[in-house]
Amino acid sequence: xxxxxxHTMTSRVERRLxxxxxxxxxxxxxxxxxxxxxxxxxxxxxxxxxxxxxxxxHGRVVDSPGDNLLAEFGSAVDAVRCGVxxxxxxxxxxxxxxxxxxxxxRIGLNVGDVIVEAERIYGDGVNIAARIEGLADGGxxxxxxxxxxxxxxxxxxxxxxxxxQTVKNIVKPIRVYRVLMDPEMVGQTExxxxxxxxxxxxxxxxxxxxxxxxxxxxxxxxxxxxxxxSDGMTEDLITDLLKISGLFVISRxxxxxxxxxxxxxxx
Numbered sequence: 001x002x003x004x005x006x007h008t009m010t011s012r013v014e015r016r017l018x019x020x021x022x023x024x025x026x027x028x029x030x031x032x033x034x035x036x037x038x039x040x041x042x043x044x045x046x047x048x049x050x051x052x053x054x055x056x057x058h059g060r061v062v063d064s065p066g067d068n069l070l071a072e073f074g075s076a077v078d079a080v081r082c083g084v085x086x087x088x089x090x091x092x093x094x095x096x097x098x099x100x101x102x103x104x105x106r107i108g109l110n111v112g113d114v115i116v117e118a119e120r121i122y123g124d125g126v127n128i129a130a131r132i133e134g135l136a137d138g139g140x141x142x143x144x145x146x147x148x149x150x151x152x153x154x155x156x157x158x159x160x161x162x163x164x165q166t167v168k169n170i171v172k173p174i175r176v177y178r179v180l181m182d183p184e185m186v187g188q189t190e191x192x193x194x195x196x197x198x199x200x201x202x203x204x205x206x207x208x209x210x211x212x213x214x215x216x217x218x219x220x221x222x223x224x225x226x227x228x229x230s231d232g233m234t235e236d237l238i239t240d241l242l243k244i245s246g247l248f249v250i251s252r253x254x255x256x257x258x259x260x261x262x263x264x265x266x267x
Contacts, residue, residue: 013115014115014116014117015113015114015115015116016113016114016116017111017112017113017114018072018073018074018111018112018114018121018125019059019072019073019074019075019076019078019079019109019110019111019147019150020070020071020072020073020079020109020110020111020112020114020121020125020126020128020129021054021059021069021070021071021072021073021079021082021083021107021108021109021129022068022069022070022071022107022108022109022110022126022129022130022132022133023050023068023069023086023105023106023107023108023133024067024068024069024105024106024133025043025067025103025104025105025106026104026105026106026137026138027104027138028066028067029248031101031103034100034101035101038101039103042097042101042103043067043103045093046090046093046103046105047064047069049086049089049090049093050064050069050071050086053082053085053086053089054071054082056082056085057073057078057079057081057082057085058073058074058075058078059071059072059073059074059078059079059082060072062119062120062121063120065238065239065242065251066242066249066251068251070121070126070129072114072121076109076111076146076147076150076151077150077151077154077155079109079147080109080141080143080147080151080155080157080179081155083107083109083141083179084141084155084157084179084181086105086107087105087107087139087140087141087181088181090103090104090105090139091139094139104138104139105138105139106133106134106136106137106138106140106142107133107136107140107141107142108129108130108131108132108133108134108135108136108141108142108143109129109132109141109142109143109144109147110125110126110128110129110132110143110144110146110147111125111144111146111147111150112124112125112126112128112129112144112146113125114126124170127169127170128144128167128170128174129144131167131168131169131170131174132144132167132174132176134167135162135165135167135176136178137178140178140179141178141179141181142162142176142177142178142179143159143176143177143179144174144175144176144177145174145175145176145177147177148175148177152189153187156183156186156187157179157180157181157185157186158179158180158181158182158185158186158187158188158189158190159177159178159179159180159188159189159190160177160178160180160189160190160191161175161177161189161190161191162176162177162178163175163176164176177189210246210248211248211249211250212241212248212249212250213249213250214234214237214238214241214249214250215234216230216231216234217230217231217233217234218230
């Protein structure tokens, strides 16, 4: 009986290879501190750009808590094309804003194996995309070596090799490339300006307000069909807390990654 139960639990886990697109706003806390209403208006308008272009390039938005957005593509080429198109469109929109109100997004892309649960995705493939996002400049796109291997020579772009990067909570160093959108760099891959060993991971900026994380509620009913209820409670609390300007709320992606790791340990 125990063997049958274990087999049933294992068979419920769906995995697939995906191109993962992760993005957030550089300096979001500062923008919110300066003018919350203007920041939310700009963020809402720019999210519409993301949603439209992600759909246009055959991807889907998985989640978009706070200033973060996670999307999934079936093709690395489509994911990179979308990232570049988004940055070009937002650059035009930012040109009409004062320097202090420009909203710059960082985009990180990775190809990896993910765990699929309903409409959500989890796993190292997702975590790596988020870490690479943190290495990108505002208005820029960084990609993993697995993405580079898929797109090299297929797009009218250039790349800068940033070498192997050691990032938080990922065991092995990751090859990272910066996408160069300058037409003069098309077809070129330039070496990093400094050896990989001298390009340390930049620690994330500490929020200037108290931080809070809502840990996932657990489904203790034993009925997998009730999972949506416990997840919904977690999401509702996160959404309500995001409305409090005096708090820095840990993103839903990070919170549910914790749940996925706990579920894997149980298996």
